[in-house]
Amino acid sequence: MAERIDPWGSVLIDDYNKIIENYGMEPFDKKILSKLPNPNRLMRRLVVFGHQDLGRIVDAIKKKKDFAILTGIMPSSEKLHLGTKMVIEMVKYFQEQGGKTFVLVADLESLATRDVPLDEAKKRALEFYIPAYIALGLNPKKTVFYFQSKNKKVRDMSVELSPRLTLNEYRALYGEPSAPKIISSLTQISDILFPQFDKVQPVVVPVGSDQSPHLRATRDVVRRYKKVDFIPPSATYHKFTPSLDGSMKMSKSKPNSFISIPEDPEKVAKKIMKAKTGGCDTIEEQKKVGGKPEECVVFELFKQHLIEDDKELDKIFKDCKSGKIMCGGCKKKAADIMKKFMIDFNDKFENAKRNISKLNILEFECE
């Protein structure tokens, strides 16, 4: 399937090639795709566009060796976005391939960078983020959760690693450094290594490309830290979901072009009905020359989030190109599926919330 979908490309494919080059990623291409068992929608359609050392994970899956998956919760507000949905879909994929999952609550980061008190972060994590992650597909039975602030080993390691990056390196990775950013970065580096504290093993961290500095910082630090022979972390990088107005990345600063999770099903449907498409100015013209799905935000929503069946997606692409279907119909279809997603999410969220006490949350002993 992937081969047929691949050439459709993305609205902003050039930028992703630049990201791969600038940030030293490897492209996620058909070659690596062919080695992954049962690739998910995001991989098949190359929404995952880059990776680092994913070969190690492919190898672990194939040989049924131990590997770990790591992701985080930044408890800064009480909304997720479609990028988080993609992260969890990637985590779910690797969980199904046998990985042990670690989900950290970045309560030290939200304290340092957003002044969120630790008890407030804990509340938000337990009452919103963790159930939301489960509603998005995270398997809690294969997951260990922890709070950065309570993980003394992670905190100690972050201090121990602190001399391994210079301020100029922080500047190159994260822009102008500050004490809160440095503390957050060191804690995240230590989080990424945490699954290897007891036993070194490959670890994959699925992220949006904006998170790549943490991965690069960790890989730099691992090279310089000689006491443990940590395996450099692997990563997958997925594209942004474009803003409904067609700009590169959804942003909360434009609420009418932004889809949050959760969101009122009727409201989100209305927003989608106003999305930028790849259609012509008139229906007559579109019937004649066809639409441009490769420039259409609604088609991108189908591809990234809403349509699971590759054949169905392929048919929409072709029918749009040939002028057989019009934008109104596609928007209606997208709005309906998204509405269903939001209703479904709420059900799963409430269910997960009811079962929150059953989670495996790491508790730490004081030495």
Place this chain on the structure above:
Amino acid sequence: MAERIDPWGSVLIDDYNKIIENYGMEPFDKKILSKLPNPNRLMRRLVVFGHQDLGRIVDAIKKKKDFAILTGIMPSSEKLHLGTKMVIEMVKYFQEQGGKTFVLVADLESLATRDVPLDEAKKRALEFYIPAYIALGLNPKKTVFYFQSKNKKVRDMSVELSPRLTLNEYRALYGEPSAPKIISSLTQISDILFPQFDKVQPVVVPVGSDQSPHLRATRDVVRRYKKVDFIPPSATYHKFTPSLDGSMKMSKSKPNSFISIPEDPEKVAKKIMKAKTGGCDTIEEQKKVGGKPEECVVFELFKQHLIEDDKELDKIFKDCKSGKIMCGGCKKKAADIMKKFMIDFNDKFENAKRNISKLNILEFECE
């Protein structure tokens, strides 16, 4: 007594006036001295040359209100120097005036800046530093000890305080910043505030002037932190003990001019016999014109460390000035007292080590 000793000044008095000016200290003078009950040798002789907000502590002593004393252990090697001896003498003084003492082991700082593993830091603290502090006069019954790494409240506060100083401010305080320095500084700031976590109270931190950046940083942060109305910490600043060769500060880099604690009694005596004095080139000349005790390292040792009785010190000063006594005799006297001090230290140290299990070391519960 103080009045008579005061005008003798110090070998490097001008520099201390500059330090007071440059670092925004208040001079420690006869006025503040007159308000302190039973001032110790270092205060009477103005070896304590500067302070910050010591009035708060004077007031607490007078009104028998709660106040705290804080000092730290940097477990980076297994030697103390005469500066530490002065710190502990100041702590001892404030303990006797009713202060509750906190002694922290800066194991996070030694991990970050010297790569000392936490378990090694713990070993050094329990087997050397804490018994040595007790041997120098610290009253363990009035002291709470803790390890930075185990004090979650201190660590959490250091993260919370991290946005309250800019990197430019770190640079102004500590020179070119680095991640380990920033972490160490934030942890120390948090340590200095720790005695106020449960209840705000005046805290005095007796230090050598090289430690003043931590105090200034803490005072800056306190002004900006609005959630708790912390009282800005008070401090006393004492002079350095000059190097035996007459340069401003003893340094390990010149071992023959450096007195460490502990040190072999015979060796230390030999070093003192070679110290720079304020004597003349010939005995004949010195008998005629007298010596210069105000430029004499041996006299400075008498004043700062070796002679408790002000009258005795005064007599040495006058007899030197008038050419009645010669340098050989003074060096012999200093060497003998220092030898006795080292032997006495060892006895007390061994005794404190035997009783180490009785200390009040803070243990922390995990929440």
